[in-house]
Amino acid sequence: MExxxxxxxxxxxxxxxxxxxxxxxxxxxxxTQWLFxxxxxxxxxxxxxxxxxxxxxxxxISHLHGDHLFGLxxxxxxxxxxxxxxxxxxYGPLGIETFIETALNVSKSYLGYxxxxxxxxxxxxxxxxxxxVEAIELDHVMPSFAFKIIEADKPxxxxxxxxxxxxxxxxxxxxxxxxxxxxxxxxxxxIDGSKxxxxxxxxxxxxxxxxxRPLKKMKEFSKGVDLLIHEGTFRYDKKNHADxxxxxxxxxxxxxxxxxxxxxxxxxxxxxxxxxxxxxLLEEAQRTFTESLIAHDLMVYKLMNNN
Amino acid sequence: MExxxxxxxxxxxxxxxxxxxxxxxxxxxxxTQWLFxxxxxxxxxxxxxxxxxxxxxxxxISHLHGDHLFGLxxxxxxxxxxxxxxxxxxYGPLGIETFIETALNVSKSYLGYxxxxxxxxxxxxxxxxxxxVEAIELDHVMPSFAFKIIEADKPxxxxxxxxxxxxxxxxxxxxxxxxxxxxxxxxxxxIDGSKxxxxxxxxxxxxxxxxxRPLKKMKEFSKGVDLLIHEGTFRYDKKNHADxxxxxxxxxxxxxxxxxxxxxxxxxxxxxxxxxxxxxLLEEAQRTFTESLIAHDLMVYKLMNNN
Ligand SMILES: [Zn+2]
Ligand SMILES: [Zn+2]
Numbered sequence: 001m002e003x004x005x006x007x008x009x010x011x012x013x014x015x016x017x018x019x020x021x022x023x024x025x026x027x028x029x030x031x032t033q034w035l036f037x038x039x040x041x042x043x044x045x046x047x048x049x050x051x052x053x054x055x056x057x058x059x060x061i062s063h064l065h066g067d068h069l070f071g072l073x074x075x076x077x078x079x080x081x082x083x084x085x086x087x088x089x090x091y092g093p094l095g096i097e098t099f100i101e102t103a104l105n106v107s108k109s110y111l112g113y114x115x116x117x118x119x120x121x122x123x124x125x126x127x128x129x130x131x132x133v134e135a136i137e138l139d140h141v142m143p144s145f146a147f148k149i150i151e152a153d154k155p156x157x158x159x160x161x162x163x164x165x166x167x168x169x170x171x172x173x174x175x176x177x178x179x180x181x182x183x184x185x186x187x188x189x190x191i192d193g194s195k196x197x198x199x200x201x202x203x204x205x206x207x208x209x210x211x212x213r214p215l216k217k218m219k220e221f222s223k224g225v226d227l228l229i230h231e232g233t234f235r236y237d238k239k240n241h242a243d244x245x246x247x248x249x250x251x252x253x254x255x256x257x258x259x260x261x262x263x264x265x266x267x268x269x270x271x272x273x274x275x276x277x278x279x280x281l282l283e284e285a286q287r288t289f290t291e292s293l294i295a296h297d298l299m300v301y302k303l304m305n306n307n
Numbered sequence: 308m309e310x311x312x313x314x315x316x317x318x319x320x321x322x323x324x325x326x327x328x329x330x331x332x333x334x335x336x337x338x339t340q341w342l343f344x345x346x347x348x349x350x351x352x353x354x355x356x357x358x359x360x361x362x363x364x365x366x367x368i369s370h371l372h373g374d375h376l377f378g379l380x381x382x383x384x385x386x387x388x389x390x391x392x393x394x395x396x397x398y399g400p401l402g403i404e405t406f407i408e409t410a411l412n413v414s415k416s417y418l419g420y421x422x423x424x425x426x427x428x429x430x431x432x433x434x435x436x437x438x439x440v441e442a443i444e445l446d447h448v449m450p451s452f453a454f455k456i457i458e459a460d461k462p463x464x465x466x467x468x469x470x471x472x473x474x475x476x477x478x479x480x481x482x483x484x485x486x487x488x489x490x491x492x493x494x495x496x497x498i499d500g501s502k503x504x505x506x507x508x509x510x511x512x513x514x515x516x517x518x519x520r521p522l523k524k525m526k527e528f529s530k531g532v533d534l535l536i537h538e539g540t541f542r543y544d545k546k547n548h549a550d551x552x553x554x555x556x557x558x559x560x561x562x563x564x565x566x567x568x569x570x571x572x573x574x575x576x577x578x579x580x581x582x583x584x585x586x587x588l589l590e591e592a593q594r595t596f597t598e599s600l601i602a603h604d605l606m607v608y609k610l611m612n613n614n
Contacts, residue, residue: 012385015354019381040381041348047322066384066414074326074347074377078319099413106406107373108449142415 001026001204001303003229005268006045008295010211010233010247011067013041014272017297019067022208022229022268023051024149026131035059035075036147036208042071043078048298054084058126060133061092062210063144064099073103080111087114091126091133093143094119120145131203136221138212140246146209148221156198163196202306207262211269213243214252219260227303228262229295231269235284238271250281254288268295308333308511308610310536312575313352315602317540317554318374320348321579324604326374329515329536329575330358331456333438342366342382343454343515349378350385355605361391365433367440368399369517370451371406380410387418394421398433398440400450401426427452438510443528445519447553453516455528463505470503509613514569518576520550521559526567534610535569536602538576542591545578557588561595575602 002025009017019039023046026032033056035042046053053075062068072090079088090096097117104111118125126133130152138144158178160170168177168185176183177193184190205225209218212231222228232250234242242249250267257265267285274281278294285292293301309332316324326346330353333339340363342349353360360382369375379397386395397403404424411418425432433440437459445451465485467477475484475492483490484500491497512532516525519538529535539557541549549556557574564572574592581588585601592599600608 012388013351013354013381018351040378041351044320044325044348044351047320064414066381066410066416069414070377070381070410071347074320074373077373077377081319095413099409102406102409103373103377106402107371107376109373 001206003227003266003301003303004049004051005266005295005297005299005301006042006049007037007039008268008270008297008299009067010231010269010271012272013039014275016275017270017272018042018045019071020269021045021071023049023056024206024208025051031055032057037062037068037210038070038072038075039067040070040074043075045297046075049300053079053082054086057086057088059088059090059092060120060147060208061090061096062138062146062208063140063142064093064095065142065211068210069096069099073100073107073109076100076104076111076115077107077109080109080113083112085113087116089116089118089126091118091120093145136217138210138218139215140211140213144210144212144246146207146212146218146221148225149204149206149208151203151205153203154201156200159196159198166191204303204306206303211246212248213246214248214256218256222256222260222262224261226263226306227266227301228257228260228264229266229268230256232267232281232285232294233269233271235274235281250284251288254285254292257292258289263291264301265289265292266295266301267292270294308513310534310573310608310610311356311358312573312602312604312606312608313349313356314344314346315575315577315604315606316374317538317576317578319579320346321582323582324577324579325349325352326378327576328352328378330356330363331513331515332358338362339364344369344375344517345377345379345382346374347377347381350382352604353382356607360386360389361393364393364395366395366397366399367427367454367515368397368403369445369453369515370447370449371400371402372449372518375517376403376406380407380414380416383407383411383418383422384414384416387416387420390419392420394423396423396425396433398425398427400452443524445517445525446522447518447520451517451519451553453514453519453525453528455532456511456513456515458510458512460510461508463507466503466505473498511610511613513610518553519555520553521555521563525563529563529567529569531568533570533613534573534608535564535567535571536573536575537563539574539588539592539601540576540578542581542588557591558595561592561599564599565596570598571608572596572599573602573608574599577601 006021007018021042233247313328314325328349487501
């Protein structure tokens, strides 16, 4: 999985950080892409990446503030102009459909593909055979959500060597062994398939949080995840300010990451007041939790498979 | 007057041309600024210019296609975030208020200044003591307008030397002479004020057109203007294509400019298919009308005073 940080600033765009946008690229799934938040000019940032709009299948909007939302009508139209035919699903708080449909109607934009809307609520909001997305509500000045991407565990590989030793050759029987069935071999010997399968490959888990004050339940929600992507709008000395506007400080979030024992914390949604102070931001995070990074625009983070 | 070309492309943004946006800066009027069209990321382009959002007083939207409109909600919010208090007037086709108000409501954006909406129609849509704006409807696939900025003529200067010769010294009488009154001097001599005023300074006239097929009445509307800013989406060999989508070719527009005897033609809204072919575009325009330019992003054109 690749994480393309398109916009890592907060509120208004600056020359160094655009407003929020993040694409997750599933390398194993035909480069399927999911977009998380879509501030203005997200499509412009995408022009500098290998991301193709037509491969974006799902869009998750954490909350409806403009810096997370206003790039979506233009991105939808450009996706159509580029010839995309595949449907797109938009997950977002109530109100998102009104905004998008008004923008498309007023501008007489006819998309060449189907758009459907799924209102976000706490719990599982998407699930297929290999992946699920679970949401929790955060604590911002308007409804705001965090999303957890949960990769299904994969069964371990067949131990082909061990099977050869007892005289079992590749063939249809392999599938039955993989299923863990108890099987009678020719000659009457019984084998327990589950004994010939390696350990499960544990799926990866990633939490991507929208704007929020630091939240106790985030510790539970992101417990042991491989990657936590969380806003850290301010430094610790702006704690009161952060609280007033429904945001977190870097120190707050580093503590959550530490207590949740996440694999890596990437901080984003950085206030433009800290332009040029990236090292200080990183220091503040790493003082509490070593495995921290400060995102920057067009940064790509590649999360490896487990095992 | 300075013309800042923020976006000179058509339809979708590319790495070389953003979608439509143009700021007119009135150097004599305390740097008052007017914005013409506001495609996505117009505010991002403004970050690379001396333009300040708070000094934008009026926004004119030629038509409601997304590439001329979708940057407006974000720009309004950033203008507020920057502390602007002065009111803003938006001139646009019916539907613009619905789009903007929906965007602001859904995103819970509260602006720190007043916004008012003026539906555009043919005729004079704005007028004060020094300037007026007149609109005509164009021929696009949806209602689309061109705007003519008309600077009022200014009375010529008093001929102070000539007045001295006949013994008239500076004083309150100068204002009456300026008004062109017939005045009795001390000693009974009558003078005609109008004889002591220089020639009127002719105000400048600029036409800024939205998307359109080439239009006969444009020749009349832009007759003798100092500057015509007009779309030229395609080259002449794409004439049928241009017609189908409601656009003009560069050759079409150069002919209009020639017949209208405009001072200068600046072509914009250039299709991204011509990236790297700017010289060929310019040649096509100048073959018909020498005083032509092809706009590029962040180009600044300074229009001097007449006389
Ligand atoms: Zn927010
Ligand atoms: Zn158009």
